[in-house]
Amino acid sequence: MDSASVAHGAAPDGITGEGPSSAHPPESSSSPAAAGAAPPPPSRYESQKRRDWNTFLQYLKNHKPPLTLARCSGAHVIEFLKYLDQFGKTKVHISGCPYFGHPNPPAPCACPLKQAWGSLDALIGRLRAAYEENGGRPESNPFGARAVRIYLREVREGQAKARGIPYEKKKRKSNC
Numbered sequence: 522m523d524s525a526s527v528a529h530g531a532a533p534d535g536i537t538g539e540g541p542s543s544a545h546p547p548e549s550s551s552s553p554a555a556a557g558a559a560p561p562p563p564s565r566y567e568s569q570k571r572r573d574w575n576t577f578l579q580y581l582k583n584h585k586p587p588l589t590l591a592r593c594s595g596a597h598v599i600e601f602l603k604y605l606d607q608f609g610k611t612k613v614h615i616s617g618c619p620y621f622g623h624p625n626p627p628a629p630c631a632c633p634l635k636q637a638w639g640s641l642d643a644l645i646g647r648l649r650a651a652y653e654e655n656g657g658r659p660e661s662n663p664f665g666a667r668a669v670r671i672y673l674r675e676v677r678e679g680q681a682k683a684r685g686i687p688y689e690k691k692k693r694k695s696n697c
């Protein structure tokens with residue numbers, strides 16, 4: 522057993538979610554003091570959710586051909602998730618890489634960096650909530666679409682294999 526030094530438990534890879542860092546617009550002062558009684562500052566989750574929502578709206582705005590929220594489907598959400606991969610920081614080995622399936626490769630390789638499954642899963646949760654908070658109807662919520670769930674499951678399984686992480690084993694307490 523290596524009971525040696527577990528002191529500084531690092532946060533699990535990816536979940537800290539800074540989002541696609543490179544391209545968020547400067548949030549300048551858009552007078553928050555609208556409704557009197559200075560509201561408390563938003564929680565980290567709330568501000569992350571707002572940032573994610575703005576990122577998505579920006580994505581729609583730049584989409585070619587133009588896309589409105591009302592016409593957005595699960596397929597567009599998946600397209601958005603794939604677009605975000607370019608900002609990812611998680612090495613996902615391709616099947617031809619000698620380190621495919623190695624949790625701790627001994628040397629660097631040229632495989633692409635992608636968004637970790639955990640980050641995408643959390644992101645979809647936030648966007649799904651934001652969609653309804655912004656007036657979207659639950660039954661037409663593209664972030665809750667079946668295709669998106671299936672895509673996320675494929676990403677999880679693919680990354681687990683490529684990175685040698687047995688996600689399944691974490692579930693052994695509740696075997697269903």
Ligand SMILES: [Zn+2]
Nearest residue numbers: 614618630632
């Ligand atoms: Zn590799």
